Amino acid sequence: MRGLWWDGTILxxxxxxxxxxxxxxxxxxxxxxxTAAGFDVVAEAEDGLSGxxxxxxxxxxxxxxxxxxxxxxxxxxxxxxxxxPDPPAIILISSREASDYGRGIDRSGASGFISKADLSARTLxxxxxxDER
Amino acid sequence: MTARRWWLLxxxxxxxxxxxxxxxxxxxxxxxENHFLDAMVGLSFFGAGIVAIDRRPGNVxxxxxxxxxxAWFLGNWGQTGLPLLVPLGFVGGTLSTPFLxxxxxxxxxxxxxxxxxxxxxxxxxxxxFGVALVVLLAWDPRAFGCLDCWHTYAPFPSSAVSDMVLxxxxxxxxxxxxxxxxxxxxxxRRASHAERRELAPLWTAAVLLAIVYLIGSFASPDETSNxxxxxxxxxRGILEIFVPIIFVWGLLxxxxxxxxxxxxxxxxxxxxxxxxxxxxxxxxLGDPSLEVAYAIxxxxxxxxxxxxxxxxxxxxxxxxxxxxxxxxxxxxAVLIHDPALDExxxxxxxxxxxxxxxxxxxxxxxxxxxEEVRASRxxxxxxGDRERRRVERNLHDGAQQRxxxxxxxxxxxxxxxxxxPATGKAVAHAIEELRSxxxxxxxxxxGIHPAILTEEGLVAAVEMVADRSSVPVQVHVAFEGRLxxxxxxxxxxxxxxxxxxxAKYADASGALVGLERRNGSLHVExxxxxxxxxxxxxxxxxxGLEDRVAAVGGTFRIESPRGEGTRVFAEIPTxx
Numbered sequence: 001m002r003g004l005w006w007d008g009t010i011l012x013x014x015x016x017x018x019x020x021x022x023x024x025x026x027x028x029x030x031x032x033x034x035t036a037a038g039f040d041v042v043a044e045a046e047d048g049l050s051g052x053x054x055x056x057x058x059x060x061x062x063x064x065x066x067x068x069x070x071x072x073x074x075x076x077x078x079x080x081x082x083x084x085p086d087p088p089a090i091i092l093i094s095s096r097e098a099s100d101y102g103r104g105i106d107r108s109g110a111s112g113f114i115s116k117a118d119l120s121a122r123t124l125x126x127x128x129x130x131d132e133r
Numbered sequence: 134m135t136a137r138r139w140w141l142l143x144x145x146x147x148x149x150x151x152x153x154x155x156x157x158x159x160x161x162x163x164x165x166e167n168h169f170l171d172a173m174v175g176l177s178f179f180g181a182g183i184v185a186i187d188r189r190p191g192n193v194x195x196x197x198x199x200x201x202x203x204a205w206f207l208g209n210w211g212q213t214g215l216p217l218l219v220p221l222g223f224v225g226g227t228l229s230t231p232f233l234x235x236x237x238x239x240x241x242x243x244x245x246x247x248x249x250x251x252x253x254x255x256x257x258x259x260x261x262f263g264v265a266l267v268v269l270l271a272w273d274p275r276a277f278g279c280l281d282c283w284h285t286y287a288p289f290p291s292s293a294v295s296d297m298v299l300x301x302x303x304x305x306x307x308x309x310x311x312x313x314x315x316x317x318x319x320x321x322r323r324a325s326h327a328e329r330r331e332l333a334p335l336w337t338a339a340v341l342l343a344i345v346y347l348i349g350s351f352a353s354p355d356e357t358s359n360x361x362x363x364x365x366x367x368x369r370g371i372l373e374i375f376v377p378i379i380f381v382w383g384l385l386x387x388x389x390x391x392x393x394x395x396x397x398x399x400x401x402x403x404x405x406x407x408x409x410x411x412x413x414x415x416x417x418l419g420d421p422s423l424e425v426a427y428a429i430x431x432x433x434x435x436x437x438x439x440x441x442x443x444x445x446x447x448x449x450x451x452x453x454x455x456x457x458x459x460x461x462x463x464x465x466a467v468l469i470h471d472p473a474l475d476e477x478x479x480x481x482x483x484x485x486x487x488x489x490x491x492x493x494x495x496x497x498x499x500x501x502x503x504e505e506v507r508a509s510r511x512x513x514x515x516x517g518d519r520e521r522r523r524v525e526r527n528l529h530d531g532a533q534q535r536x537x538x539x540x541x542x543x544x545x546x547x548x549x550x551x552x553x554p555a556t557g558k559a560v561a562h563a564i565e566e567l568r569s570x571x572x573x574x575x576x577x578x579x580g581i582h583p584a585i586l587t588e589e590g591l592v593a594a595v596e597m598v599a600d601r602s603s604v605p606v607q608v609h610v611a612f613e614g615r616l617x618x619x620x621x622x623x624x625x626x627x628x629x630x631x632x633x634x635x636a637k638y639a640d641a642s643g644a645l646v647g648l649e650r651r652n653g654s655l656h657v658e659x660x661x662x663x664x665x666x667x668x669x670x671x672x673x674x675x676x677g678l679e680d681r682v683a684a685v686g687g688t689f690r691i692e693s694p695r696g697e698g699t700r701v702f703a704e705i706p707t708x709x
Contacts, residue, residue: 023534029541036545068529073588095533096575096584102597104589116537117571120544 014040015128018058020051020077021066021093030064030119037121048072052080060088062128065110067094067101075101075108082109089128093119141183148179148202155209162212166363170370171209178202181377188384192243197236198377204229220272224265227302231258236376237339238316241331241383242472249319253312260305267298306350310343325452327420328473331383338375345369394481401489408438410486410493414468417482424469425490426455427497435467438493440500445469458483458490466490507686511619514684518582518622525582528574536571540564583625591621595646598629603636604661605643612650620705623685624648624657627703630674631659639663639699650707654687657703667693678703 017039021027027044035041042058045051048069055063063081067074078090090110098105098113105113112127156172182198189195204225211222221228234257238250245251273290317336324332349365397417405413415423426435426443435443445467446453454472456479457464465487468479483490546552547560578584586594592610599606615621628646635644641663649656669675669691678701682689687705 023530023538025538026534026541029538029545033541033545067588068584075589095529095537095571096578099597099601100575100579100583101585101589102593102600104585104593107593117540117568119541 016040016042016060017062018060019064020045022070048077062089078108078110155206159209174370174373175202175205177374177377181381197232201229201232220268224268227261231261264302271295306346310347325471327471335379342372394485398485420471426467427494428464429498436501440504460487510684515619521582525578528578540567590615594625595628602632608646610648631701635661655705660700662698665693665697666695667699
């Protein structure tokens with residue numbers, strides 16, 4: 001899925017990513033950060049249901065999904081996406097830590113969790129690569 | 134003697150004159166009928182009617198009985214040949230029937246209860262008075278050989294029309310009697326236990342009477358010349374006498390029931406068990422469904438003996454009647470009972486039980502206050518929980534979110550190319566400091582309220598507690614789905630406080646948490662294999678947990694024998 005061709009360097013096709021978070025400031029920052037690292041941010045959504053809709057329409061490869069959303073819980077959104085057709089890789093994010101959510105993260109069908117303060121292209125890549133293996 | 138009694142005496146004298154006068158006319162005209170039976174039917178209705186007006190002034194049954202008896206003797210007065218009375222006498226029996234039907238329909242309350250009953254009754258009235266009107270206008274007594282009847286003849290004499298109407302009248306029972314039975318059956322099915330007991334004797338007579346009417350509609354219209362028709366007339370008369378007899382007997386049995394009030398007074402002299410007053414009143418009044426509501430805070434609110442709020446039946450009496458017990462003008466209590474009970478009897482019983490009611494009301498007031506305290510304690514706990522959730526959420530949405538933004542900004546700054554090493558080091562230091570600040574803030578927020586409890590519910594939150602515990606904890610869950618917030622919060626605090634105690638004091642090698650929904654409650658159990666000896670009265674937050682569980686109406690129990698581990702049980706109502 002990832003490498004398009006191999007000619008001595010990895011020429012990666014930019015991963016298509018959707019950001020679902022109710023904080024506009026964080027979305028802007030994440031977009032800057034991820035675009036700089038070569039991700040293709042296809043869209044942003046500010047609540048759970050529009051996140052689900054955007055995923056169905058744009059079929060991103062990765063969904064960066066905030067746990068605490070104004071309408072439905074991020075866990076529920078993750079379950080909806082995971083149980084849907086052609087599910088994307090779902091990375092839950094929160095300003096809290098993974099231990100605040102216990103086994104909820106595993107149960108939601110998400111590929112991983114990144115604390116927002118730790119968000120970087122590297123941590124994201126590491127989770128996604130781990131998921132693919 | 135009161136004016137009303139004088140008036141009733143006058144009515145009785147008038148009735149006697151009307152009855153005996155009618156019989157005298159009948160006898161002197163040599164009418165071949167049983168004069169004794171005829172007089173007895175009419176007089177029994179007059180008598181019962183006067184008693185009914187006296188004892189139940191607001192009830193329509195008394196006047197209806199008088200009307201019935203008056204119409205009954207109209208036939209006899211018709212034989213005088215006086216104008217109007219001749220044709221009216223001819224249809225006297227017809228005019229009396231609707232009064233009787235109404236008496237049977239409205240017994241004992243005096244009120245029509247359903248639209249269907251009203252329609253059937255109107256049908257009977259319209260038919261009877263319609264026949265009377267047609268006879269007045271069209272019936273010519275000369276056609277019956279009464280050539281010397283000295284009255285103004287009918288304005289539109291037509292024997293064809295009057296014959297037809299009279300024939301319809303004779304056969305109407307074929308339709309009306311089945312309708313009458315339908316009314317009876319429907320009413321019987323609706324009736325309460327007490328109502329049925331009151332209705333049974335009268336309706337037995339009514340059913341027999343209706344059958345006689347039905348048979349009569351097949352018999353010859355001329356009672357005097359046809360022996361079978363005459364027999365039916367006699368049977369009908371005998372059955373009709375039963376109606377007033379049963380009615381008066383009903384009034385007297387109310388009086389008999391009053392003597393039960395005497396027994397109630399004796400019974401109430403002994404101390405009553407909880408709920409005993411209600412039982413004693415229910416027994417005395419013969420209404421097992423009787424409820425007693427006590428007034429608190431003036432008479433603005435009503436509670437039962439346990440202090441729980443009670444709603445009184447509203448004005449559109451919905452199968453229940455409320456009788457207020459207010460000795461000396463102040464409403465103490467309300468008896469909510471079957472409307473069929475005699476109001477006077479209910480009042481007597483209430484008056485007899487006055488002192489016991491006043492005592493029970495004081496107890497109910499105390500219980501209501503306790504209930505109010507319990508409810509307000511629950512509200513306070515819930516408000517506290519809500520506030521903790523709000524503070525945690527605000528920290529998360531506000532300060533934590535901003536710190537995340539700063540942290541990400543600094544991270545991007547550090548990665549920028551061409552940054553001089555000193556600045557890079559300072560930024561790295563700032564990031565570290567920021568991380569510890571965020572860590573502390575997270576810890577604070579978690580202590581205020583665990584986010585997972587709101588987001589994922591009790592089970593996930595308890596599993597998190599288990600995962601983070603320094604002592605191995607096994608969690609057994611025997612239910613699915615979410616529970617009301619106060620229930621989840623209470624259960625969570627029980628588990629997290631107990632697991633914290635296990636880690637701190639119990640010296641245990643492991644602990645077990647059980648969550649189970651059973652009989653409308655959530656059962657929480659936390660057990661460990663530590664040294665035991667935990668005591669609610671000796672701190673360690675157990676007293677606080679006990680209060681918290683009690684605040685949502687639950688129970689809390691500890692078994693902690695020294696050296697044998699500790700088991701904590703909490704039972705929390707899930708509909709709290």
